[in-house]
Amino acid sequence: MKRFWLSCIAVPLFVVIVSLCGPAQLVALDSITCGEQTHTVYGWFRNNLGFFTELDNGSDLASNRTWARGYLDSRFSDNLSLWLATQVVYEPEYDVEKGLEDHGDYHEYDRFEDVVRELYFDYKFNKSHSLRVGRQIVIWGEALTQRVGDVIHPEDTRFAFAFANLEDTRIPQWIVKGTHDFAALGSSVEWLVMPNWVDEEYRVNRAGAPGQQRFAIPAGDNPAHAPGPIWRGIMQHIVPGHVYEELPDDSLEDLRFGFKTSTFLGGAEFGVSYFHTQNYNPFFFNTPVYATIPDGAGPGVDLHVRDYILKYPDMDIIGAYTNWDLPLGLLRAEAIYVPNNSFHDTSSPIGVSEGSYVKYMLAWDLNGYFYFDWHKSAPFDITIEHVGEWVPDADDLKFVIYDTDLESYKPAIGCRLSTNWFYNVLATEVIFSYAFGNETSGLFMPVVKWTPSWNNDMFSAELRYIGLFGEDNHEDLGMFKDKDMVVLTTQINF
Numbered sequence: 060m061k062r063f064w065l066s067c068i069a070v071p072l073f074v075v076i077v078s079l080c081g082p083a084q085l086v087a088l089d090s091i092t093c094g095e096q097t098h099t100v101y102g103w104f105r106n107n108l109g110f111f112t113e114l115d116n117g118s119d120l121a122s123n124r125t126w127a128r129g130y131l132d133s134r135f136s137d138n139l140s141l142w143l144a145t146q147v148v149y150e151p152e153y154d155v156e157k158g159l160e161d162h163g164d165y166h167e168y169d170r171f172e173d174v175v176r177e178l179y180f181d182y183k184f185n186k187s188h189s190l191r192v193g194r195q196i197v198i199w200g201e202a203l204t205q206r207v208g209d210v211i212h213p214e215d216t217r218f219a220f221a222f223a224n225l226e227d228t229r230i231p232q233w234i235v236k237g238t239h240d241f242a243a244l245g246s247s248v249e250w251l252v253m254p255n256w257v258d259e260e261y262r263v264n265r266a267g268a269p270g271q272q273r274f275a276i277p278a279g280d281n282p283a284h285a286p287g288p289i290w291r292g293i294m295q296h297i298v299p300g301h302v303y304e305e306l307p308d309d310s311l312e313d314l315r316f317g318f319k320t321s322t323f324l325g326g327a328e329f330g331v332s333y334f335h336t337q338n339y340n341p342f343f344f345n346t347p348v349y350a351t352i353p354d355g356a357g358p359g360v361d362l363h364v365r366d367y368i369l370k371y372p373d374m375d376i377i378g379a380y381t382n383w384d385l386p387l388g389l390l391r392a393e394a395i396y397v398p399n400n401s402f403h404d405t406s407s408p409i410g411v412s413e414g415s416y417v418k419y420m421l422a423w424d425l426n427g428y429f430y431f432d433w434h435k436s437a438p439f440d441i442t443i444e445h446v447g448e449w450v451p452d453a454d455d456l457k458f459v460i461y462d463t464d465l466e467s468y469k470p471a472i473g474c475r476l477s478t479n480w481f482y483n484v485l486a487t488e489v490i491f492s493y494a495f496g497n498e499t500s501g502l503f504m505p506v507v508k509w510t511p512s513w514n515n516d517m518f519s520a521e522l523r524y525i526g527l528f529g530e531d532n533h534e535d536l537g538m539f540k541d542k543d544m545v546v547l548t549t550q551i552n553f
Contacts, residue, residue: 095136102129102553107218109546121544124150124218128176137183142195144177172257177231187240194231197251199319199332200380200393200420203473204492204502205446207420208332208378208393211251211317213339215265230261246322253315253336259306263371264339300349304369307337317376332378337371342401344368345410372401372411387428394419402465406455414456417449437479444473463533469496485509500529500536521548 090099109122131143147168168174172194179193200208212229233256240247255262307313317334350364376395383390400416422444429439447470450456456465473492479485486508493501508521523546529537 095134097134099132100129102127103550104553105548105550107546107548109544111541112543112545113541120153121542122150122218122546124148139183140181142177142179142181142193143175145174146176147174170258172261179234187242189238191234191236191238194233195236196229196231197234197236198229199334199378201391202393202420202422202446203442203444203475203490205420205471205473207418207446208380208395210334210336210376210378210395211253213262213264217265230257230265232257232261244322245324246320248318248320250318251316255307255309255313255315259308262307263337263341300364300366302343302367302369304341305371307371313337313373319378326384327381329381330379332376332380334376334378336374336376338374338401339371341369341371342403342411344370345408367410370411372399372413374399374401387425389424389426391422391424392420402450403457404455405457412456415451417451419447421445434478434480436482439476439478442473442475444475446471446473458534463531464497466496469494471495471501483510484512494535498529498531498534498537500527500531500534500540502527502536517552519548519550519552521550522546523548 090097092098104127105125107122107124110119111121126146126148128144128146131141131145133141133143135141149168175194177194177196179191179195181189181191183189197211198209199211200206202209206225212232214228215230216228218227232253234251234253236249236251238247238249315334315336317332317336319332320330322329344367346366346368348363348365351361352364353361374397376397378393378395380393381391395418397416399413401411402414403410404412406412422442424440424442426440426442427438429441431439447468449468450465451467453465453467457463458465471492471494473490475488475490477486477488480487486506488506488508490504490506491501493499503526504524506521506523508519510516510519524544525546526543527536527540529535529540531537532540
């Protein structure tokens with residue numbers, strides 16, 4: 060027990076001590092200039108210490124992640140620059156994971172793609188045309204808790220859920236991206252090509268496996284651990300044989316590519332986008348039955364044996380967006396239309412069918428408007444957001460991997476309220492999201508961040524509560540509702 064508590068408090072305590080004792084010069088390293096070249100290095104050391112508040116299976120320890128990230132910004136000339144982001148991460152094996160196959164401590168420091176998060180070159184042909192080549196992150200769109208137009212990157216949700224830190228859940232990819240500005244038209248075009256040059260598992264979403272403590276669906280609710288055949292509604296009287304996985308490869312057939320336009324007119328920005336990719340979540344495709352065995356329930360009642368193939372089908376995402384600068388706040392809107400999205404379908408012989416899918420977002424940013432006499436150091440910033448999903452023909456379609464009917468329309472609303480106190484020494488934020496439908500779910504996430512002024516703001520400590528709720532254990536955030544947690548993040552910047 061003593062070793063457990065020592066492992067929990069040692070790293071954050073070390074971060075605090077170093078910040079107190081370290082010289083102020085550590086906050087920002089001086090840039091190195093050699094002729095026309097300028098090289099700047101900076102980064103941070105961080106620890107995330109989290110505890111579950113309601114989990115009744117396994118240890119209360121939710122997270123004890125220690126990591127460091129460094130950045131290099133090199134300007135070789137007015138036309139050529141290099142950006143490098145490196146990191147190392149370590150997490151111990153949690154109690155509930157001990158004894159599971161392929162588990163132990165979790166770390167990211169022994170493979171190139173783990174250590175090198177971003178590495179790309181920028182080349183400017185002139186003021187209007189540029190090219191970026193390398194491992195990078197491309198962001199199309201902005202949202203509080205759900206991504207709409209931000210469709211480029213798969214997600215890694217094994218750490219702290221996607222909504223806790225959207226930046227760190229994006230999986231960087233090797234991309235060739237070009238940007239072309241047409242000043243006379245007030246427009247620009249951005250295009251990209253993604254050849255899938257990362258390891259196979261990084262080409263799709265990554266999530267915690269059943270039995271893991273690290274933000275996976277609780278083992279008792281996962282169909283792989285449920286009695287009887289998995290997917291009871293889709294696979295009734297079916298015994299699964301083997302399950303094979305076909306991940307996207309790095310061939311021309313699975314090449315990902317797209318473009319996005321931007322136009323400014325009369326105080327508004329708007330544009331369209333297109334992206335061809337594969338679904339980042341898998342779908343179970345049925346294969347023909349190859350054996351039949353009696354199930355003992357009575358004469359004529361048999362079980363059929365078949366294999367299943369996990370596939371990531373192609374999809375085309377057509378998008379549109381606009382940002383309107385209004386007299387009171389900023390109005391943002393995003394929408395995507397997928398004509399060939401994949402769904403689990405009980406009426407299909409292969410268990411999967413294609414259909415249309417629409418997702419949209421309307422948001423209103425009220426930043427810098429609400430000052431009060433009793434709090435003159437900073438405004439209260441408010442963002443109100445509405446997200447909706449629409450499946451025109453949802454008959455016989457199922458939600459994710461459970462025997463839960465897919466709703467034709469599912470709206471959600473979110474809100475963020477934030478401000479800072481004592482001239483940014485203390486920052487507070489609260490995010491609330493509520494998803495409507497047959498079964499409701501949502502989250503409540505207050506945050507308090509302390510950045511003391513000593514040592515040039517090199518140290519910060521953030522306390523975050525992630526509260527989840529849901530009526531259905533098999534749908535949306537209800538799948539994770541037993542994993543409410545409190546997370547303390549301590550960080551030193553250099």
